[in-house]
Amino acid sequence: MLRAAAQAGPLTELRIGDRPFVLATGPDQTQQILAKRPDVYVKHGHRARPLLGDGLISASGDAWKRQRKLFQARFTVAGTRRWAHHITAAAERIAARWETAADTGTSVDLGRDMRFFALDTIWRTLTGTPLDEVTERELEAVDAVVASLPTLAGARPDPALAVDDALRQIDTTAHRVIGLARARRAEARPEGAPHLLDLLLDTAETRAEYTDRLIRDELVTLLVAGHETTAQTLCWLFVLLDRHPEVHDRFLTGYEAAADPAGRDALLGALVQETLRLYPAVWLVPRHAARDDVLDGLPIPAGTSVLTCPYLTHRSPELWPDPERFDPARFLPDGRRPQHPAAFQPFGIGARACLGQHFALQEMLTLLRLLLPAYRPRLTTPPRGAVFGANLRPDGPVRGTLTAVRP
Numbered sequence: 001m002l003r004a005a006a007q008a009g010p011l012t013e014l015r016i017g018d019r020p021f022v023l024a025t026g027p028d029q030t031q032q033i034l035a036k037r038p039d040v041y042v043k044h045g046h047r048a049r050p051l052l053g054d055g056l057i058s059a060s061g062d063a064w065k066r067q068r069k070l071f072q073a074r075f076t077v078a079g080t081r082r083w084a085h086h087i088t089a090a091a092e093r094i095a096a097r098w099e100t101a102a103d104t105g106t107s108v109d110l111g112r113d114m115r116f117f118a119l120d121t122i123w124r125t126l127t128g129t130p131l132d133e134v135t136e137r138e139l140e141a142v143d144a145v146v147a148s149l150p151t152l153a154g155a156r157p158d159p160a161l162a163v164d165d166a167l168r169q170i171d172t173t174a175h176r177v178i179g180l181a182r183a184r185r186a187e188a189r190p191e192g193a194p195h196l197l198d199l200l201l202d203t204a205e206t207r208a209e210y211t212d213r214l215i216r217d218e219l220v221t222l223l224v225a226g227h228e229t230t231a232q233t234l235c236w237l238f239v240l241l242d243r244h245p246e247v248h249d250r251f252l253t254g255y256e257a258a259a260d261p262a263g264r265d266a267l268l269g270a271l272v273q274e275t276l277r278l279y280p281a282v283w284l285v286p287r288h289a290a291r292d293d294v295l296d297g298l299p300i301p302a303g304t305s306v307l308t309c310p311y312l313t314h315r316s317p318e319l320w321p322d323p324e325r326f327d328p329a330r331f332l333p334d335g336r337r338p339q340h341p342a343a344f345q346p347f348g349i350g351a352r353a354c355l356g357q358h359f360a361l362q363e364m365l366t367l368l369r370l371l372l373p374a375y376r377p378r379l380t381t382p383p384r385g386a387v388f389g390a391n392l393r394p395d396g397p398v399r400g401t402l403t404a405v406r407p
Ligand code: HEM
Pocket: 056, 057, 058, 068, 122, 221, 222, 225, 226, 227, 229, 230, 233, 280, 281, 282, 285, 286, 345, 346, 347, 348, 349, 351, 352, 353, 354, 355, 356, 357, 359, 360
């Protein structure tokens, strides 16, 4: 339905159920909404509020500004370097699993491994400790809640998907880990807030708004934002390589021939970017018009729900030649791609763009450097399509077997 609406033009009025929306797929219109008029097009009644509370994703106004400022320096390109050892340790854990699986011919659950990797990485940056299996199982509650979220704010939740128990489990886990961090700090206070939970606890000592509730909300927000999207992107990358073995062959040949690590990273980066173009995990970015506006001549009354849609913009034939084709070469240094800042926006644009984008790219490159040149996964249960839910995810499990590239 969205695709049909997009064909009507870069800005389209549509109804989903009984609710009117304006869908923006053109880069100019998207840029107006997300980057140029953030005071008009705001976040409002976030669909994930029951899970995220007042955490950074759902916060707004001055509270959001303060919350963002607290984390910002930890997630710049330079700030992300402080997490490199955690990212590497989490990646090596998966590489060891894959080595055993390849040696023994056992199948791997790529969906589960990618989720574990992304969760382990963000868990380490929050707490300083590796993710243990009990906590991993407890945090399945997070995935259950995310899967139950309505795609659009205001939609009625499916009554079959009662998630109260899952939300209680998440609270229990969050309060346990906050309590453990407090106890650890009482024994030996870490210097310079080394991990994100320390940063939150340090801040709580001087700023009254950082209550236990807000600390829980920020912890859960970073866990949710920091793992599903990265895990889904990595899964899609393996799905795409499985569907296009010739692209995998070209990648391996180029990787072997690359003159230096920068050349190899450019090839890996292009694979990741092209995956994010075709399957942007955050495929729909909603906003709410806080006051009357006019977009491209179309009156937008206050209260209108406005949707921008990276999935459709990234597949627009006006921007991307042969848009459905999986062609990582578009993202190589000499590749041809549109220059408009909103033509490719998997991490969003404007003030509310992704806090963790450098972290996510660093994470994916670190893992792929270990896995892609060494193994060729063959999917035994390839997904047939995508679920367009809160995130864009494969419509079934992603399992396969591994062949070592150079035995
Ligand atoms: C491939 C991985 C990822 C993708 C595709 C992605 C995508 C996005 C997008 C599109 C937004 C903007 C949403 C909007 O404007 O409404 C966003 C926001 C956000 N992301 Fe990510 N993200 C990824 C990974 C991460 C990671 C690893 C973290 C944390 C370490 C993270 C934390 C956040 C946070 C906190 C926000 C809200 C920022 C704010 O409102 O100030 N994301 N993400």
